[in-house]
Amino acid sequence: MRDPAPSVTGPTLEPTVAPPPTWFLYVDLDAYYVSCEIRDRPELAEARVIVGPPPGSGRARGVVLSASYAARATGVHSAMPVAIAARLCPDALWIPPDFSKYERIAGDVRTILARHAVRVVPYGIDEAAVAVDASGAGAAREAALRVQAELRQELRLPASIGVATTRVVAKIASDRAKPGGIVVVPPEDVAGFLAPLPVRAVPGVGPKTDEAFRARGVTTMGELAGRAPSEFARSLGQFGRDLILLARGHPSEAPVEAWEPHSRSSERTFETDLEAWEPIRDAVEALATDLAAALDRENLRYGSVGVAFRWADFTRTQRVRALGGAQEGASALRHGATRLARELWETDGAHGRRPVRTVSVRTERLTPRHQRQRRLDEPGDVAVGGG
């Protein structure tokens, strides 16, 4: 589900007094794993530090997880094979990753963000969108300065922060703020801010989508703004339309909503946005299985299944189906969830053109198991219908 997109042409009915926009700080910790390692060793602040399996440690296919900015200056970047990084940067100090440390520090980061937030939406171990109570761009910038200062003073972690009234624009702004800066984009400046940027700067635009635009002579957001949505309708569908609206300064984005309390959900954010079906299916099956086990422990049965994808562009789409009567066990949940996920991936995701960042599986219509009075005509297997 997404917000109704503003009409590009033709009259619009504007309320006399528009509700004040929500301001988001998109907080992205700089070189996070490296920063976690060197914060207690200030002498390494300017050094070429790489977090990853050290070369010669037997991890022949290991990759760089994080590199300091001094190491990046030699051409090293994250996800680069260790052997290549070692050749580019022979004097680097290699530090094996300590994920429990990074998780622990991420908890401290969330504590700081929560002080300033109406709501924190995490997007991974080192990124979060923080909805703040701000009266305007100036107040939002002040909030960003405070968050950045507290992260630096209390945790010795550098952060880049993008500030905007949508998460997607705030995210793009945070990329432009690296390292260590703050970039504020008021809603009236969105189109102008985006115009010189490559389309690839938009989260969710992967190599395939980029290629589709290039094939039609579009490389920048400014060029995209002048194109007709119908031009990309066949290849990109709703995603193409949303991108053009974004380029024109009208980002559409799902509200930050909460799951209903009478439901249970489980979600997973991928380290890299996914463009293939198999790993998505595996994740959905695993989430459904875990969820069914949790419901079993709580003695609950479920009457519907839902699947939501958060796309790499931060929009969110979901589908919910009623199941044929109250169910228990993992099979109905897994079948229903996989089917819905496949539909979402094929239609809204255009078979992988739109990378997937987070998948969540949800169940609703929960009832205590002891109330169960099985009817003779109740289907034993999943019956997916309605919706």
Ligand SMILES: [Mg+2]
């Ligand atoms: Mg980061």
